Amino acid sequence: MYNFIRYVSLNEGKSPKTLVQTKLPYAKDDLEPSMSEDTINYHYGKLYKAYVTRFNDGEGDADFNEAGAFLHDIYFTQFQKPSRSNDPDGPASEFINKHYKSFDKFKDAFEKEAMKIQGSGWAYLARDGKIKTIKNHEIKMDIVLLIDWWEHSFQFDYGSDKKSYLRNQWKIINWNIISSRIGLAR
Numbered sequence: 001m002y003n004f005i006r007y008v009s010l011n012e013g014k015s016p017k018t019l020v021q022t023k024l025p026y027a028k029d030d031l032e033p034s035m036s037e038d039t040i041n042y043h044y045g046k047l048y049k050a051y052v053t054r055f056n057d058g059e060g061d062a063d064f065n066e067a068g069a070f071l072h073d074i075y076f077t078q079f080q081k082p083s084r085s086n087d088p089d090g091p092a093s094e095f096i097n098k099h100y101k102s103f104d105k106f107k108d109a110f111e112k113e114a115m116k117i118q119g120s121g122w123a124y125l126a127r128d129g130k131i132k133t134i135k136n137h138e139i140k141m142d143i144v145l146l147i148d149w150w151e152h153s154f155q156f157d158y159g160s161d162k163k164s165y166l167r168n169q170w171k172i173i174n175w176n177i178i179s180s181r182i183g184l185a186r
């Protein structure tokens with residue numbers, strides 16, 4: 001998988017293993033208004049960074065911190081500047097249509113699954129086409145598209161309105177990245 005290959009290569013051959021925070025492939029204010037610069041500063045700049053730092057410093061639960069860093073890498077590398085419709089194209093579109101008939105039906109199905117999450121977690125589209133959830137943090141090798149469902153992802157910009165948060169994330173998904181993860185990129 002695209003992100004996982006990079007993640008493994010960052011860690012290969014290092015003993016003890018050291019994590020590196022992935023650089024953002026866009027400016028901190030590029031995702032406004034779907035995701036504010038304040039949210040990026042806090043979520044990327046402090047929380048994601050803390051998982052990396054705590055892991056490297058041997059603080060807290062190593063598996064938890066590593067999984068937190070892993071998931072935030074996948075999450076933050078899948079966005080781009082917002083555009084109005086931003087419907088999927090290419091392999092990502094084919095994949096979604098194959099499993100859900102249409103982008104609208106996929107978005108409905110994704111929202112339904114994500115809203116079932118109790119407490120902190122993640123919702124994702126998997127390589128087998130299913131929408132799956134993660135409780136807290138966990139390393140999963142089959143992630144194609146990932147939405148952070150911890151409160152810190154939406155509270156600054158959307159309060160407790162998780163549905164608005166999710167609906168606005170569709171405007172900033174970089175579908176070329178999703179296609180790469182599906183493994184069908186041309």
Ligand SMILES: [Fe+2]
Nearest residue numbers: 043148150153
């Ligand atoms: Fe997060």
